[in-house]
Amino acid sequence: MSTRILLVEDEVAIREMVALVLLQQGYEVMEAGDYRSAIRQVGQQIPHLVVLDWMLPGKSGLQFLQYLKQHDSCSKVPVVMLTAKSEEADCIACLNAGADDYVTKPFSPKELVARLKAVLRRSGFEQGETVLE
Numbered sequence: 001m002s003t004r005i006l007l008v009e010d011e012v013a014i015r016e017m018v019a020l021v022l023l024q025q026g027y028e029v030m031e032a033g034d035y036r037s038a039i040r041q042v043g044q045q046i047p048h049l050v051v052l053d054w055m056l057p058g059k060s061g062l063q064f065l066q067y068l069k070q071h072d073s074c075s076k077v078p079v080v081m082l083t084a085k086s087e088e089a090d091c092i093a094c095l096n097a098g099a100d101d102y103v104t105k106p107f108s109p110k111e112l113v114a115r116l117k118a119v120l121r122r123s124g125f126e127q128g129e130t131v132l133e
Helices: 012-022 034-046 061-070 088-097 109-121
Strands: 002-006 027-032 048-051 079-083 102-104
Touching: 002 012, 002 034, 012 027, 012 109, 027 034, 034 061, 048 061, 048 109, 061 079, 061 088, 079 088, 079 109, 088 102, 102 109
Parallel strands: 002 027, 002 048, 048 079, 079 102
Antiparallel strands: none
């Protein structure tokens, strides 16, 4: 079973690029472009990790984070914020709301993957290595 990552990002180019990188790393990627789509995705299947933009159409990524943390079925799912908001107060607000890491745009895809792997390791959802015989 591969590790499922929900990628919530409204900018299509960024979402496609991150999804491609994650797929190349062997992750199963669920995608959402806004708050409502993200809620729908979580209702269909709980991910092992969420990569979440703060500024989304409708409601914010911070509101989605709060939604996750308030529901028993997904309260333990780790969340990595991926956002253009780079002020210290923004980072602190997300971490205090339950985010596990905070990555600012622009970002390095390699660093993002390394951070995601570290969060998955700490949360016990680390993707196992496939051994070919």
